[in-house]
Amino acid sequence: MGLQQTRYQQLSKEKMPKRPVLRNLLWAFMIGGAICLAGQFVQLFFMHQGMSVKEAASPTTVVMVGIGAVLTGAGLYDRLVKRAGMGGTLPITGFANAMVAPAMEFRAEGLIMGVGARLFTVAGPVLAYGMAAAFVVSAVRYLVTGVA
């Protein structure tokens, strides 16, 4: 019994498809880099309108989120993520994708618990822990240095 089990584990390990780690990394680098490059262009565009780097940050994010949402709506972003993995998911366009895609997918469950709730399947945890971390870090800094 015990012997069979180890043999089974061995077999299943052998048969498990190997993740093409290197190829994944290359795709993540190329696509992730390209998206950030696009972001740099958008930011520069707003700076040419007379905004400072800081002022340009928010409109740049809005534009990138918009691009991510439209590509998701057209069904293109999910195909991109299949290839690029975290190269598609980590940029803010991927955050938009993580909100828009489930909202679209669960439309059938209704506008409230389908669309409304599923918007936050991934964004919810990200926002919750992001806010918590930002609060703790800033509170500690405030207590220690007097400025947050």
Added chain:
Amino acid sequence: MSFVWAFVVGGLLCVLAQLILDLARLTPGQVLVLFVVAGALMGGLGVYGAFVQFAGAGATVPLPGFGYTMVEGIGEAVKQKGPMGLFTGSLTASAGGIKAAVLFGLAASLIFKPKA
């Protein structure tokens, strides 16, 4: 030059995320949470700000930039209105992205049909 660094640094952040995903066998959601928290921590330590100066959108477009934005927002808000800024700052600073994603998400789910 800023374009090169945006590409390289942004790409490398994604590579790091992909490595963690593949090697630690986490889900993309878990990696995103990890990176936003890391961004906030590095923002608090003042490291991420230097990183942003250097890499521009290569540092602000990936999700750690979101955590960094929240910490920066709290800093601004505390300067203006004291400790209450600890509560209002992070969402004020990140409001543009969040609200855009909510609005576009609602619109997309009404306009587009999901491709099976």
